[in-house]
Amino acid sequence: MAIQNVIIPLLVVAGVTLLGSSFGLQYIVGDSIWSIPPTNNFYTNWSSSYTFRTGDTLYFDFDSPFYNLIEVSRGELESCTANQPYKAFMEGPATLPLMQKGVFYFICNVSNYCALGLKVSVTVEQNSPNLAPNSQV
Numbered sequence: 001m002a003i004q005n006v007i008i009p010l011l012v013v014a015g016v017t018l019l020g021s022s023f024g025l026q027y028i029v030g031d032s033i034w035s036i037p038p039t040n041n042f043y044t045n046w047s048s049s050y051t052f053r054t055g056d057t058l059y060f061d062f063d064s065p066f067y068n069l070i071e072v073s074r075g076e077l078e079s080c081t082a083n084q085p086y087k088a089f090m091e092g093p094a095t096l097p098l099m100q101k102g103v104f105y106f107i108c109n110v111s112n113y114c115a116l117g118l119k120v121s122v123t124v125e126q127n128s129p130n131l132a133p134n135s136q137v
Helices: 002-022 042-048 073-078
Strands: 026-027 057-060 069-072 088-089 093-099 102-107 121-126
Touching: 042 121, 073 102, 073 121
Parallel strands: 026 057
Antiparallel strands: 057 093, 069 088, 069 102, 102 121
């Protein structure tokens, strides 16, 4: 009986901790398809309107071979190059889990699409297990 009184509360605490850190929100990048935007700062404005946390995911909805998704450095985002990509997704759609805090940079390197604004940076904050899952969408 005494063991049950210790084990059950430990399981509840462990379950709440796992739930709080493993469930996040899925964001459709640009709130639409990943394509050439109407303005060059469209995706910058979109990403700055959300607070992304670890455990969230980004969903890039695009058609291959017309578009792709390349994770790059800040310098490559600014110059619209992908000479040393971190990750490349040539087939869409692509779902990317945000597993760590930091700033992440994504471009499309088909033709001159990046120069036309098909690029985004995303700042990810650490999700606290004491907070409810992100509720901003």
